[in-house]
Amino acid sequence: MGRDIFEISINGVKLLLIFFMMVQAVPILVWLERRGSAFIQNRFGPNRVGPLGLLQLLADAVKFLTKEDFAPDKAVRKLFYAAPVFALIPAAIAYAAIPMSVPFTFPAFEFQGTTWGPYELKAQGYEIGVGIVFILGVASLAAYTILMAGWGSGSKFSLLGALRASAQVISYELAMGLSIVGIIMMYGTFNLTDMIQAQQGPFQFSAFGYTIASEWLPNWGIFYQPVAFVLFFSAAFAESNRLPFDLAEGEAELVAGFHTEYGGFKMLMFFIGEYGHMMIAAGLATTFFFGGYGIPWVSTQEMHQIIMGMGFSEVGAQGLNALVHFLSYNIKFAIFLWIFIHVRWTLPRFRYDQLMDLGWKTMLPWALANTVATALVIYFVSI
Amino acid sequence: MTADAFLFWFLALVTIGGGSLVILMRNPIYSALALVFTMCGVSALFVTLGAYFVAGVQLIVYAGAVMVLFVMVLMLFDLKHEIEAFAKGQISGAIKILSGGLLAGIVGGAILASTKLSSPTDAAGAAVVDPSKALGYKLFTQHIFAFEALGVLLLVIAVGAVALARSKGGTHGQR
Numbered sequence: 001m002g003r004d005i006f007e008i009s010i011n012g013v014k015l016l017l018i019f020f021m022m023v024q025a026v027p028i029l030v031w032l033e034r035r036g037s038a039f040i041q042n043r044f045g046p047n048r049v050g051p052l053g054l055l056q057l058l059a060d061a062v063k064f065l066t067k068e069d070f071a072p073d074k075a076v077r078k079l080f081y082a083a084p085v086f087a088l089i090p091a092a093i094a095y096a097a098i099p100m101s102v103p104f105t106f107p108a109f110e111f112q113g114t115t116w117g118p119y120e121l122k123a124q125g126y127e128i129g130v131g132i133v134f135i136l137g138v139a140s141l142a143a144y145t146i147l148m149a150g151w152g153s154g155s156k157f158s159l160l161g162a163l164r165a166s167a168q169v170i171s172y173e174l175a176m177g178l179s180i181v182g183i184i185m186m187y188g189t190f191n192l193t194d195m196i197q198a199q200q201g202p203f204q205f206s207a208f209g210y211t212i213a214s215e216w217l218p219n220w221g222i223f224y225q226p227v228a229f230v231l232f233f234s235a236a237f238a239e240s241n242r243l244p245f246d247l248a249e250g251e252a253e254l255v256a257g258f259h260t261e262y263g264g265f266k267m268l269m270f271f272i273g274e275y276g277h278m279m280i281a282a283g284l285a286t287t288f289f290f291g292g293y294g295i296p297w298v299s300t301q302e303m304h305q306i307i308m309g310m311g312f313s314e315v316g317a318q319g320l321n322a323l324v325h326f327l328s329y330n331i332k333f334a335i336f337l338w339i340f341i342h343v344r345w346t347l348p349r350f351r352y353d354q355l356m357d358l359g360w361k362t363m364l365p366w367a368l369a370n371t372v373a374t375a376l377v378i379y380f381v382s383i
Numbered sequence: 384m385t386a387d388a389f390l391f392w393f394l395a396l397v398t399i400g401g402g403s404l405v406i407l408m409r410n411p412i413y414s415a416l417a418l419v420f421t422m423c424g425v426s427a428l429f430v431t432l433g434a435y436f437v438a439g440v441q442l443i444v445y446a447g448a449v450m451v452l453f454v455m456v457l458m459l460f461d462l463k464h465e466i467e468a469f470a471k472g473q474i475s476g477a478i479k480i481l482s483g484g485l486l487a488g489i490v491g492g493a494i495l496a497s498t499k500l501s502s503p504t505d506a507a508g509a510a511v512v513d514p515s516k517a518l519g520y521k522l523f524t525q526h527i528f529a530f531e532a533l534g535v536l537l538l539v540i541a542v543g544a545v546a547l548a549r550s551k552g553g554t555h556g557q558r
Contacts, residue, residue: 079412128430130515133439137426140447144419144454151412151458159458166455170448177443190436190515 006116010106015125018096023088026275027057029337036338037345067264072154075261079152084262084269087145091276094138096125098283099193101293101326102300104318122193123293123322131192132184132284136177139239139280143169145273146248146258153261161257164352165241165248171359172238172245178367179231182374183221183288195221196292200299206381218296222289227370229289231363236281238359240274242340244347247355282336286329293329300325390431398424415454422446436515 031046031054038045046053071080101123108118128134143166150162187195203217205224222229238245249257259270286292295303303324307317350358401420408414422445429438522530 128435130435130439133436133443137439137442137447140443140451141419141423143447143451144416147451147454147458148416163455163458166451170451173443173447 004116007119010119010121011126014121015096018125019092022092022095022276022279023272025279026272027061029275029278029341030060030271031057032338033341033344036341040342040345061268064265064268069264069266072261074154076152076154079148080154080261081266083145083149083152084266084273086148087142087270087273088276090138090141090145091273091280094135094280095276095283097128097131097135097138097192098280098287099124099127099196099292100283100329101322104322107315123326127191127193130190132180132190135280135284136173139277140169140173142273142277145270149262149270150258153258155261157255157260158258161248161260165258168238168245168247168355168359169241171356172235172363175231175359175363175367176235176239178364178371179228179235180288181367181371182225182228185371185374185378186221186224192287192292196287196294199291200294202297216297218291218294220289220291220296225289225370225374227366229285231367231370232288233281233285235359235363236278236285237340237343238355240277240281240340242274242278243344244350245355246349247352278337278340279333282333282340285336286332290332293325295325295328387431391428394424394427394431397421398428411457411460412454415450415457418453419446419450422450434514436518 034056035045035047035053037043046056049055049059071077099122103120103122106119106121108115110116146162146165146169150158150160150165153159183195184190187198189195189198199219199221201219203212203214203219203223205212217223237243241248247257249259259267262270294300298306300321304317304321307320307324308314312320398421401417401424404417405414405421408417422441426438426441426446429435429441
């Protein structure tokens with residue numbers, strides 16, 4: 001938590017800030033999704049309220065908040081009301097564990113006769129040694145939300161949607177977890193910050209006396225583990241219940257799946273949870289395969305030196321360095337989020353048996369093969 | 384009270400509260416959901432002990448996968464029938480009293496036994512470089528036989544389940 005009251009309060013504020021960042025990104029993503037889908041389908045999309053239709057989000061929020069709050073007669077009230085709240089918790093906790101920038105060292109200062117600090121502030125909610133295991137563990141709790149909502153609604157459509165969705169989430173969790181085993185073995189750590197540090201500099205790979213090196217390719221995970229990236233990213237679509245894997249909803253068969261009976265703000269909370277899982281997946285894909293907050297061709301120390309050379313003080317340079325890397329992270333992050341949206345409006349939905357076949361008969365064996373191949377390469381290279 | 388102590392008592396409350404709700408709730412669904420709370424509490428307790436890897440695995444395996452299946456299966460039951468079957472009858476009442484007595488005995492025994500344990504000395508102060516790495520070495524060198532035996536046991540269970548399902552026709556019938 002922190003050594004003293006200052007660090008503890010800073011960490012608390014940081015946690016809140018990251019949570020609000022996640023929640024506030026959702027309206028922007030919704031706007032992007034609606035405008036993007038309109039762009040893809042040759043329509044206009046929301047463009048009436050405010051510049052580019054941006055104030056539509058505000059109008060939507062007001063609409064959601066002022067809608068009648070109702071529960072179906074047959075619903076199990078406790079679960080029905082608890083489910084939307086629980087939808088937010090795993091997404092928020094897991095997202096806070098992803099590092100977004102280089103740590104910032106807060107210099108020591110004097111206040112009321114005592115010396116405080118120096119503090120090292122990390123650009124993430126909290127750092128946990130086994131980062132990825134923890135994130136996968138917390139994110140896997142999202143299945144309960146779906147089940148609680150589906151069963152609590154007291155409707156057949158909801159229950160069927162929930163059963164489908166949770167079966168899907170559990171199946172793809174396996175493929176997702178196995179697909180990153182190769183990455184974990186390669187970097188030899190669970191810690192996300194260490195993984196990002198390992199991806200700095202230009203691409204270089206040597207085995208059996210040969211060395212493949214490149215001047216301009218960055219040392220990113222995707223060049224070592226392309227199969228893992230494809231598997232991880234496709235499984236991420238299923239984990240966040242997005243098209244082409246949004247069998248949880250399946251309007252054509254199930255009205256709207258597990259949130260058939262929800263309206264107004266409760267519905268919006270499910271939405272935020274879904275987008276939260278999308279953000280976790282985008283953040284993790286950035287971290288594992290695209291160097292996290294790292295900037296290609298420039299390592300974090302070099303960037304610090306460059307900024308120092310521009311005549312900033314040590315603290316100013318550190319702050320600016322953190323900001324630049326934060327931007328770098330967010331650019332990669334935004335590209336992944338856009339891919340999520342683009343895929344949703346490009347591909348049709350799978351049938352349920354196709355979904356299960358893909359998960360268990362295609363992705364799982366490929367993930368296993370990738371793990372074995374990585375293990376063999378690591379073994380032979382290390383001899 | 385220090386922050387660590389507060390955290391411990393809070394998590395202990397969540398864990399034990401969840402655990403008692405599991406047996407006090409009449410509706411099996413609530414029991415299962417309370418068990419999820421217990422699992423999360425246990426996982427958080429592992430975190431306070433510094434066993435991050437075990438905590439993560441506890442979340443993934445028990446809370447994230449096993450209990451989801453429990454809840455999923457329970458939701459397909461005719462719960463009214465289940466609740467009635469457990470709420471009435473002399474045999475189930477006798478079983479309840481018996482298991483209650485057994486639990487009280489176990490808890491009492493655990494409390495009596497735990498007072499004899501020595502207090503932890505330098506477990507927290509010991510320099511552990513990477514606990515998950517150490518755990519891996521231990522598992523794959525010292526305890527490799529037990530580890531592999533457990534793997535075989537799980538495989539046997541899976542094969543047995545498939546065999547049972549097939550002998551009764553399976554979901555798609557005999558093809």
